[in-house]
Amino acid sequence: MQIATDIAFEERKSIGLFIDNKIINAFYVNSKIRNGNYFLALNLPFAEIKKLEKKINTELKKKK
Numbered sequence: 797m798q799i800a801t802d803i804a805f806e807e808r809k810s811i812g813l814f815i816d817n818k819i820i821n822a823f824y825v826n827s828k829i830r831n832g833n834y835f836l837a838l839n840l841p842f843a844e845i846k847k848l849e850k851k852i853n854t855e856l857k858k859k860k
Contacts, residue, residue, distance in 0.1 A: 798829040815851060 804811050804825035813820040821838050838845055
């Protein structure tokens with residue numbers, strides 16, 4: 797993520813979040829990641845964010 801934000805920041809580009817071949821959100825990068833911590837803001841209703849969280853957690857469990 798650090799490399800992606802560095803590139804996006806320097807080239808004034810966004811980073812997209814794709815799940816199941818659908819774009820969920822595109823993030824404008826306004827700073828580089830320096831200490832390993834970052835925050836992503838989603839412009840989605842709370843119910844959609846909870847569904848997205850559940851889907852991500854399910855996929856992460858499959859990868860273990």
